Structure formats: C-alpha cells, structure tokens
Amino acid sequence: MLALARTVVHRDLLLALRRRSDVGTALLFFVIVASLFPLGVGAEPNLLRAIAPGVIWVAALLSSMLSLGRLFAADYADGTLEQMLLAAAPLGVVVAAKTFAHWLVSGLPLVAIAPLIALQYDLAPGLYGVLALSLLLGTPVLSLIGAIGAALTLGLRGGGVLLALLVLPLYVPVLILGAGAVEMAGAGLDPEGELLLLGAALVVAAAFSPWAIAAALRISME
C-alpha cells in the first residue's frame, strides 16, 4: 500500500517536473498578489507591518486555490483517474498521495518564499520563523480541504468558480489561525496557541479528508 502511495507521489512529481510552467504560475501569482498591496496602500512602514500577516496569508490561500483545478482535472480528462479508482489500494490512500504531491509542488514553495515577501513588508526578522511555520502547518490543510472541493466539482461546467465558492469559506479558520499566529508574535505574545490549533487542524484534516475526497470522487466519476 505504501509502495503504491509512493508510486502516485512519484508520478505526480514527475508530471509536475515535465510541466514546470504550471507550478511556476501559481508561485508567481502568490508573489504578484502579495506585491500589489504595498503598491496600492502606499509605503507607510507601520501600516505595511500591520497588514503583512493577513495579506501574505490571503495571497497564499488564493494561490493554493488557483492550483486546485489541476489536481484531478487532467487525470479525469485522459482517463488515468479511472485507472486510479481501480488501483490495488483503497482510493483514500491514492488521493492522500495525490494531495501530498500537490502540496509539495504548490504549498511548500510558498513556505520557502514567504520570508522573501515578508521582507517587502518590513516584517521583523524574528517573525519569519513564525510566518513560515504557520504556512508549513496551514498550507497542507488548504490542500486537503481544497481537494474535497476539487473532487466534488470535477467535470462540472464552470467548476472553477463553484470550487472557489465552495472552498473559500472553509479556508476561513485556517486564515484566522495562520495570520493570527504571526500577529500574536508581532505583538510580543506567544503564538503557541494558534500554532497548536493549526497543527490540530492539520491532523484532523489529514485523518478525515482523504476518505471524503475518495467519496466525492466516486460520486463525480459515476
């Protein structure tokens, strides 16, 4: 079963490697959205510092949503998703591996690049760690929740907009906790509570959403 999960992760990473532009666009989107705010609201350092956690988190959220459409759509179109439903392991394992691979190429780069964006906002260097950690815990939750939406809207016309309407409200708790952790740390308080809650959200999402994704996929593929 683990060997099969490894095959799926390997396959999706290989496909991402062959289609580097797809991965690049989501990352570039994150950088551009996050860079628009200082241009729009002006270069007042105190204001920028205050909005930084929220803006970076919202940008990460939008970018993660942008790449969700690709998670199942291509495999659905060429029939490989059907074959995954007939794989020798439970579908939950297959989709968990797929979602993990998706996070590796769409979530993890955000974690790595976020401190660079934070520099634009003159965020205190001491907060880079908290920001990166909150994203490291939060972005997998975004991928896991988003994958349920992606599976449900698979094959629908105008599925992209519906996906956003479906998934964005569910992202709210993650956004509040993630941005909240950075704000707490900025105010000199201990962000441990928010980070622990994010961690808990990750554990719950990782345990339950693969089965929800699998059930949604089975419905969409009927």
Next chain:
Amino acid sequence: MLEAAELECERGARTLFRGVSFVLRPGELLRVAGANGSGKTSLLRILCGLSRPSAGEVRWNGQPIAGIKEDYARELVYIGHAPAVKDDLTPRENLEISCRLAGRPASALALAAALERLRVPELPVRKLSQGQRRRAALARLLVSETPLWLLDEPFATLDAEGISLVDGLMGKQVDGGGAVVYTTHQEAGSRSTRVVDLGAGA
C-alpha cells in the same frame, strides 16, 4: 468467475438496459453488442465497479464486487474509451506506472518487450498518433497476468495489423483460462464468442 445478475442501468430518466444477466466462466470470450447509446460502456463500467447499477449486482467468484473493491480490482484489467496514458510521459513510464498502480510491478525487460511487440516508439505520448496511443494503452494486456479483461472498443483506431494482434492476445488470454468481456461495433474476432446484445438503444 464473473456473474452479472439482473443488471439495470438508468441514465437520467431513461433506462438504458434492464435485466442483463450472464455468467462468465474461465476461458470464455463475451462480446457486448448494441447500437450507439445502448449502454455498452455503461455496462463495462458497472462490471469493473466504476459505477453502480441501479438494480442487480455483479459477483466475482460468488462475492458481490461492492464488498471486495481492491481485491477485485487486482484481478482485472479495464481499458476504457480514453486511453489512460499521460501526454507528458513516455509509453514506458506510463506502462510502468499503471502496472504499479494495479499492484503488479513488471520488470524493465517485460515492459520493453511489451512495447516492442506492439511497436510503440519511445517518445513522449504527446507526439504519438491516436492509434499509437491506443497501442500504448493496450500494452498493459501483455504485462498484466490478471484473469479478467474488460475492454471497451479495443479495436478502435487500430490498423488491420493491430486488430489481429489484439485479437491474438485476447485468444491467448482465453486459452490460458482467463476471461474477456469486450465491446465492439465491428464483427472483429475470429473465435467463437458469446454475445450479450443490448439492442437498439433507448
């Protein structure tokens, strides 16, 4: 080994077929016939467990397939309408991944031999013709040693040589004690075949 009992399939408000029953024994070849829209593909999807029948059930060695999902999936090869090969991978990579997904990893030698036999060039699938894609998908038949094959239009887009090759493969599978269910419009296939006719369609 495979048993279909009173299968019924509804699409929206209309009923595609009703009361389809058959028993498939080892060494048998079953052709699903019927006009366009009569539900041939739907029947195959029900047989492999991708969709559920609105009534009736499919049994594998006496057990309903709904209860033995992965164990049943391991016993079959399903080749659907879409060739299920990724454009960005080579036929070799595609074949290796599908073997691993099916829980039956194949040796590099077996993979190369299968593609060689079907004369699929080792280029990214993007650069292959429709017929060559079909061949790349059908290469799975050469490496998988499963007792049951479910093939949806296996002869579509193939040339005469390809058709006789696939026909030969199906014959070998049946002679080896396996079973094949396939759909086709053509009267292809030289062997004695049982037919399930779904009629003219709704």
